[in-house]
Amino acid sequence: MTTENFDDMKDRIETFVKDLVDKSSLDLRVEVTETAPSTIEVSFLGFDLPLLLGHNAELLDALQYVARRAFATAVAEGVQIDFDAGGYRETRRQELELMAQKAAERVKVSKVPFVFDPMNAQDRRIIHTALVDFDGIKTESEGEGQMRRVRVYPS
Amino acid sequence: MKELIELVARALVDHPDQVNVKEHEGAQTTVLELRVADGDLGKVIGKQGRTARAIRTILNASGTKLKKRFVLEILE
Numbered sequence: 001m002t003t004e005n006f007d008d009m010k011d012r013i014e015t016f017v018k019d020l021v022d023k024s025s026l027d028l029r030v031e032v033t034e035t036a037p038s039t040i041e042v043s044f045l046g047f048d049l050p051l052l053l054g055h056n057a058e059l060l061d062a063l064q065y066v067a068r069r070a071f072a073t074a075v076a077e078g079v080q081i082d083f084d085a086g087g088y089r090e091t092r093r094q095e096l097e098l099m100a101q102k103a104a105e106r107v108k109v110s111k112v113p114f115v116f117d118p119m120n121a122q123d124r125r126i127i128h129t130a131l132v133d134f135d136g137i138k139t140e141s142e143g144e145g146q147m148r149r150v151r152v153y154p155s
Numbered sequence: 156m157k158e159l160i161e162l163v164a165r166a167l168v169d170h171p172d173q174v175n176v177k178e179h180e181g182a183q184t185t186v187l188e189l190r191v192a193d194g195d196l197g198k199v200i201g202k203q204g205r206t207a208r209a210i211r212t213i214l215n216a217s218g219t220k221l222k223k224r225f226v227l228e229i230l231e
Contacts, residue, residue, distance in 0.1 A: 020162060052216075062213050
């Protein structure tokens with residue numbers, strides 16, 4: 001994708017998300033930035049952050065999903081579209097890594113498998129990645145769709 | 156709310172001109188009926204209904220703000 005096309009697409013994403021927020025009556029300000037080559041970050045500020053981040057950021061993820069589908073052609077060409085607000089993604093990553101560590105230690109000692117609550121692909125990936133080098137345990141995902149969850153078991 | 160569903164649906168489908176939304180306002184619940192071109196049904200529903208679920212999540216958030224209940228029906 002050329003720089004011109006990229007900039008044009010970034011503008012279109014910004015217009016789309018602002019329009020979406022506006023028509024949803026959400027009290028949020030939208031900022032769209034290029035955080036890395038071919039990476040667009042859409043971040044939010046404002047009164048409705050709690051609504052956006054409640055239930056494990058269900059609304060933030062819904063908006064991100066719709067935007068990725070709406071700009072599916074660009075995504076297929078390698079453009080990354082990431083939605084964030086108030087440092088949520090980083091906080092969530094730290095929380096998941098801590099949960100992963102605790103679960104792995106428990107399984108290693110007890111030899112009893114531990115199954116996490118269902119999580120989206122992004123969260124499951126963080127758990128798997130965090131435990132790749134952890135000796136004595138293995139991880140796998142089980143279940144389908146919305147019910148897919150990470151299982152930690154002794155190796 | 157009609158405009159919200161139109162905006163999202165038009166952004167997702169191949170035939171935005173064939174997106175049609177009808178709003179039926181009840182006492183407590185407003186029903187939004189979405190129609191798209193035959194070939195675009197999958198685009199608004201998504202794999203395992205994921206797109207439809209995302210649209211409903213956005214709609215519910217909007218309902219929370221407006222203190223109203225909205226139901227999205229995707230018509231075949």
